Amino acid sequence: MLLTILAVLAAPAPKYPVATIAPALRENAHAVVRAYDEVVTVKSASQLVNTVHKVVTVLDGAGSDSYGQLVIEYSALNRIGYLRGAVYDANGLLLHQLRAAEVHDQGVGSADGSFMTDVRVRYADLRQPSGPYTVEFDYEIVSDNTLFYPSWQPQHAENVALEGATLQVTTPTSLPLRYHEQLLPPGAASAPVVAGAQTTYRWQLPAHPAVDEEPLAPPLSTLLPAVRLAPAAFEVQGYKGSLASWQSLGQWVYQLGQGRDQLPPAVAAKMAQLLVEAPNPRDRARKVYEYVQSTTRYISVQLGLGGWQTAPASSVASGGYGDCKALSNYTCALLKAAGLPAYVALVKAGRDQADVRQEFPSSQFNHVILCMPLAAHGTAPADTVWLECTSQTDAFGYMGSFTGNRHALLLTPEGGRLVATPRYAAQANRQQRRTDLWLTADGGAKATVRTKRVGLAQDTYAQLLHEGDPEQQKRYVSNRLPLSHFTITSLRLAAGPATDALPSVNETLGLELSGLATPAGQRLLLEPNLLGRLAALPAQVGARETPLALPPAALYQDTVRLHLPTGFKIDNLPAPTELSTAYGTYRSTCATLPDGTLQYVRQLELRRPNGSTPLPAAKYPEYQDFRRKVNQADHTQLVLVKHEA
Template identity: 30%
Template sequence: MCLLLVSSAAFSQNYPVDHISPELLENADAVIRNYQRDVFIENIDEKKVITRRVVTVLNQAGERYVQAYEVYDKSDDIEEQELFVYDSNGQEIEHIKQKDFRDESAYASFILYSDNRVSYFDYMPRRYPYTVEYISETVTPNTIFIREWEPLEGYRVSTEKSTASIHYPEGISLRWKSRNLENYDIQVDSVGKELKFQAKNIASLQRETYTPSFSTFAPRISVSMNQFYLEGVEGEAQDWKQFGKWMYDNLVEGLDELPQSTVQKMTSLVADAQSEEEKIRRIYQFVQDNTRYIAVMYGIGGWKPFTAREVDDLGYGDCKALTNYTKALLKTQGIESYYTVIYGGNKRDIEPDFARMQGNHVILNVPRKDSADFWLECTSQKVPFDYMGDFTDDRFALLIKPEGGEIIKTKVYQPEDNLQAIDCKIQLAANGGFQANFTRTSRGVPYGEVFRMVDYTDKEVKEFYRDDWKKIQNIQFENYEFENDREQIVFTEKINFSGERLATSAGSRLLVPLNFIQQSSIASGSGKTRKLPMQISRGKSFQDHFEFTLPENFVVEALPESTEFEAEFGKFSISITAHDHSVIEVERHLQINQGDWPASKYQEFRKFINKVNHLNNLKAVIVEKTKT
């Protein structure tokens, strides 16, 4: 290892900033000068990783690409860790040794159990640009994890050179899967028991509006061992069926035993239930009423849950433990369910065509023969039965069954499912002010964005609306009430409020904006030439009914025309009518479709959105009657 460090320090003089190609500096916060990661699989339970990472940081935003740290636990050893810092001319200005690195828990204080730690150095630069060379060597018995190779690491970072190699012995075999390598200078070599990847001169990408997840279009290669080891447990798998079988046998099986008193409690709880669905609902509610979520990183690398008996006794657990507990409770009543590994948060799939350790969350699948499966989020005391929202919807997940793993797609909310509907009566005043009686219902994903408001304080409620309705001046709330229908999964807001200067004066006339609330301008992005594909990750629908009552002695002088149009991205309609010259009624419908489109379609999409935004800014003209 000493030879590696000496040669690295001597070679560092090749990294002055003016040696970077102008193409790599353009629109970049940092440049990866040389990232080399060598993985040595010595045995099924021994892995060594040697890392050398050289990054030129061009500004403060580029700091996130330094990544001078190692996450480890009690099974791992950090044998070497060192950092060199160079000025813009490539001259060494600082040398940080292993003893100077900070060491602390890798997770926040709210995690109850965890032996994961992080060793890092947070360098504070005197000026930009500067270059960091980070060197480390780690050893672990856990060979189930091999980090993906991602030669383009994110937005606004270029790569001068990135290499990775995996060396493995006889008796062990590897699988690898490449994605999005076309159009890049990337070389892949597999010779004997060595797999090697290399990339050169990849220019930065800029984030664009409506861009899909970075990993769906950026170059990357996944690698997995067919024979592996995790915290004392060996395994062998080449596909999801085998991998899921290993997970079931070693991480899930035998953890569902419950005290007889709890079994009897469940039997009594569902004794008069009229259907299996009602039984499942009652047991799910029992879990919500009697447990709470606490993060735990414990048991076979943090992947094995507490037993059901432990959760029953303690009354808490993490996503793994609470899911296993709910599964065990259902089993007492003969109801089958499956522990399901998934990525929670932004949409990300368990890759259906490449089996390896994936996921960051666990939920429960309850299969049904003649209708859609139930999906239970077991960590929340508030989320309704069978509600996924945008945390786990529309993505591939892994069912862990006794016979093996199975990839399944979770619930997809259609545009009509993600519905917000408004019914609002507005009394206009001659000075442009108004009094409004407002009702809004939210379903699907929008439900998840608002239902927790039932627990807000009065101050928090008013701050929410003032922030959401910034265009309304001097808003005053008379009263409000919320209804959270957990059975139908509908949230209703009813609000009476007033405001000033809704309508603007033009002589004796008032201009009344017909977009009273909601459907503010939808981002259409830049008109510049687009490079990246486009994605609308979820469809949604809006249905609005506004009824404007005019001030006394005012009549309608002019109304915009009603119109409707449709495109592959969605559809829009607005109907505007006057009644007795004293009431203006507006019916407005907007649907945005979910989908993926090539960059070449973006200008069509902008035209669609710009037309919607234009029609959302229509105004009626009302005028005071001439006095006689």
């Protein structure tokens, strides 16, 4: 009995039992963040230490892959001090303590050499066959790259609840902390405390239930509490800089590239010759861009300061390759030799990336492009050419969804200047489609579909055209056809004329369709809008909480010519439909052509009444009603009747 009592007393107390989680936090959650305690200690302008204590209870399999394991990046400028972990069962009893041999380490470079980096990862996997279970991780990162301070957002995903989290930042008082608070609840921030030469800042988040993403909501990263940190002054490998303004950040990056724009004499002379061959500034710039595309290729370089400092233009000229910084710097040097001054620009690239937070100067960029104002050459003041220098196929002057419709940091001798990249409206995001449909008496059909996609609408298809093989192209197109039973008999993608103002991709598609029309006695029932239907949106259940982020402005034009089977005639012609709202316009008509062919014409223009800024949540019912009416009109039905001879 005494031994039993001693054993019980010696047993460690349960940690994080699932039963102690409040029922409200378990509701609609795949995981619950029990604790997320982060401590940032700024040692100097060139070093900081970041420690994290993270505890997550995984409730089911849907949360296991994301939260049952941990991946940490490190590099020459960011080293891992320690990584510890443990996993507990539902009752909070220890199942396993992470051993050093179970922490795996690997590089993240590519086998073909297109991605050169000193970044590596360590990862630990404590996933269990079934939940609930709890993982606990502790780790430390020592960073010699103080251009980047950590960001703190303990709850950042759908269906994940938060039990509590803290952030503490200690910095020398002589190195003031800059921070940006997002949607913090009252009382989350404490007043800074000064002790000697150190100042400490603290934030604390209380429990918060799991959230569901509502239809057309902005990214969750913009909707949940967060604190983003940045230094006032920093130093990376001996290069000192300031983040007090966009101007000072741009000045630091600009100075890193000083003296690295020298070209080999032969290349400089070749560019200078363009002044004679192409006196028009835009034509000359196009020739320079085409030269870069035909003589270089892109590789990613992320080696220490090489993540920011460009390779010399001379090395790109001799080697024929470079990363986004090097290729942009090289192109800038070529343009300068051709009498066309330009500026390198930092941008936060990505189709789904939010724009930079303009009110918080900090290192928010992941890509480099080029900006060439033509106003100095006698053209219109607003005439500016933007160039994506990493692509061998992108159209001259086109940014697209990857870098368009956002802000970039222009690097000038006077420092950085935040400017807007090209904004693309509906006409620059259009799809024009002509479908010829030959219907058979049993409801089957053959179709030839010719689609022209322009601007933003062609972005993915242009990538597919240049990088995908025929099977990948066919699979991509097949997965996006709103049809139940079909066979693709032919598919061809081709780029539109390079001289057009906007790039385009033409698609020619052959289809065999079974059961397209529904037989009903002597009748065939079918919807002429074969491929252009806009989906309806679910009705809002309860009060909407998040703003409404509309899809990009776009223009869709569809013409369907229906060749009737022998002996069939149209029984009714649907009345024309017209809709006009702040969110868009819609028009569809059906008519019989002189040769007996039925022609269905549909045009839909989607608008953004507030530009790229989300609309108030209260606008959702209006927009949902617009989409419902469009969807209803898109399902207009025809009735064909067979007449006996």
